[in-house]
Amino acid sequence: MIPVPVGATAELVVVVTPEMTVRFGELGPVHPVYATYRMAEHFEEAGRKLLLRSLEPGEAAIGRSLSVEHLAPAWVGDMVQVTAECVELRGNRLTCACRAVAADGRELGHGSTVQVVLPQQALDDRLRRP
Template sequence: MRPIPADFTQTLTVTVTDEMTVDFGELGAVHPVYATYWMAKHFEEAGRKIILPFLEDGEGGIGSQVEVIHTGPALPGMTVTVTATLTAQEGRRVHAGMRAVTELGDEIGHGSTTQFVLPQTRIDANFETLRARWAAHTRDNS
């Protein structure tokens, strides 16, 4: 991984959809506004945009931490812009600060993400190991 410039920033802009509102499945719909778990997804996606231009051939990133402090609502149809800013790069660990703002200029959330940059072959091998364990588990419990 190449060094990322201090305060490097990327943005992700999304339009809130009905699918992105709070619905807990078994518990049903709760609030007709942008859900915290969707904000977490968008924080991770914006954080990934921080590392992509600096990955070297054969490298991949994997998320390890997301912090979301959800401070306000956004309605379906509203645009939310998530701004990710590099806060630290410690070897292969990349930390980014997050801020979510609606098209009205209201901050509706902030937080952070952490990603690890590893050889993609190592990431893939870890997933294959898990798949093999899962296959053995489901076979033994059938």
Template sequence: MRPIPDGFTQTLTLMVTDEMTVDFGELGAVHPVYATYWMAKHFEEAGRKIILPFLEDGEGGIGSQVEVIHTGPALPGMTVTVTATFTGQAGRRIHASMRAVTELGDEIGHGSTTQAVLPQTRIDANFEALRARWASRGVGESNP
């Protein structure tokens, strides 16, 4: 992994859709606003954008931690920008702070992510080992 400059930032801009509102499936729709679990996904995606320009050939990244503090609502149709800022590296773990802001300028969330950078062959081998364990139980054979 090439060094990431202090304060390096990346952004992810998205429009909140009806699909991104709070709906717990079995429990049904709860609130017609941007769901915390979607914010977590977008934080992880923005955190991944931090590492991509610095990966060496043969390296891959995998999310290992997401912290989300959801502080305000966003309605379907609103634009949200997630800003990821590199905050440090500990071995192969890359840490970034996150901030989500609506087009109105309201901060609606903040938090952090951690991505682990590993050889892609190791990541792939771990997934294959898990598939083999699952298949040995007679499940998942039809899932590639």
């Protein structure tokens, strides 16, 4: 892996769609706002976007941990900017601080992700169903 410098960032811009609102399989629609689990997905995607620049041939990465604190709502049609910033690279683990901000500047949430870089073959072996 090419080292990711502390402070490096990647951004993801999304527009909240009806599919990104709070809906549970068994319970159905709950709230017509940006779901926490979608914010988590976008934090992971932004972090992966940052990491992909540094993977070398034969390397792969997998998520290890994720945290999200959802602070404010966003509604269908709202634009959300998600940023992942490298705060630590220790060995083969990349830790990113993540933040979601609405177009009007409101902080919607923050959290962190940790991804682990492995040889592609090692990851394939781990993911093979027994």
